[in-house]
Amino acid sequence: MELLDIRIIDIVDIVLVALLLYYIYKLVKGTVAINIFIGIVIIYGVWKLTELLEMELFSKILGGFLGVGMFALIVVFQQEIRRFLLMLGSTNFSARKKFIKQFRLLSKENEVSTNVAAIVKACKKMGESKTGVLIVIEKNNSLDFVKNTGDKMNVEVNLPILESIFYKNSPLHDGAIIIEENFITATRVILPVSNDLKIPSRFGLRHRAAISITEKTDAISLVVSEENGQISYLKDGDFVHFENLEELHNLIENDLS
Structure with a gap:
């Protein structure tokens, strides 16, 4: 595939992944889980780099670690996952609007209306x-x-x-x-x-x-x-x-x- 041969769906895919990572960061920001999240991102980046460099043994080890580690992550991030699911399943429309506002990457911090x-x-x-x-x-x-x-x-x-x-x-x-x-x-x-x-x-x-x-x-x-x-x-x-x-x-x- 040529460098400029990019479909619209590819752009949508990249934007959705970026939004997902951004929201996960917002969810764990200010908690102990942020350090774990950053560590996972670093390990994933190294894994992809080893695949690119065709370092097969190291790549397999890291890939296996990430695969098994997904079960551990559910335990580590159980509070954050609970909050995320509560937010998605909420019947409170105002809470959904606040959820959507989280994705305004270029907006300034929300003004506090609470006294x-x-x-x-x-x-x-x-x-x-x-x-x-x-x-x-x-x-x-x-x-x-x-x-x-x-x-x-x-x-x-x-x-x-x-x-x-x-x-x-x-x-x-x-x-x-x-x-x-x-x-x-x-x-x-x-x-x-x-x-x-x-x-x-x-x-x-x-x-x-x-x-x-x-x-x-x-x-x-x-x-x-x-x-x-x-x-x-x-x-x-x-x-x-x-x-x-x-x-x-x-x-x-x-x-x-």
């Missing part, structure tokens, strides 16, 4: 009064499968609303709230609780629920402890305690964008 300042300020005030808080902010993966366990709501995010929901005598206090864009879409949501034995025993059900939902989806979560008022930020099943609220604000905005 992050109000959320952080509410966590600060409720931390001072040692009021328990569990906030889950939806990103690309639909949270319909947990929203159905709570009470539906459609209220714009602001400080007074957040304080009234988590007020200790409020009937909406128990459980988590779900935030989509800049709206609270569910309250009193019952989240699945992680049974991971590696989680320190000092963390209660709020932290375990936040860990579980951020492991299963790409959502981010904020927890305020009833015991000491400490604010925790959770993403990909990992949590960080924050005292510097400006840093917390910037981190949330960066993750949502």
Whole structure:
């Protein structure tokens, strides 16, 4: 085949592969899995190079390693695969639109519509009064499968609303709230609780629920402890305690964008 003998379907094929690799990168970016992903890409590149150079023995070894390694990758990337399938199977149209936006390679970062300042300020005030808080902010993966366990709501995010929901005598206090864009879409949501034995025993059900939902989806979560008022930020099943609220604000905005 001549160099310029390229069909339109070949171009479509290349673009689809590029989009797939880009999205996989976006999916694992910022997680431990990114190092594994880069390693796989390097091994694959070396394998193709050895095939081109007709290094048969080395090529067969690398090819066999990649073939067997596919089963191991399913285990290593099980959380990312779960998120990807949840996104594809979502019945939430707004989540699908956000999924499509991920493929706009040349676009600038999405503007954050969520009132992050109000959320952080509410966590600060409720931390001072040692009021328990569990906030889950939806990103690309639909949270319909947990929203159905709570009470539906459609209220714009602001400080007074957040304080009234988590007020200790409020009937909406128990459980988590779900935030989509800049709206609270569910309250009193019952989240699945992680049974991971590696989680320190000092963390209660709020932290375990936040860990579980951020492991299963790409959502981010904020927890305020009833015991000491400490604010925790959770993403990909990992949590960080924050005292510097400006840093917390910037981190949330960066993750949502």
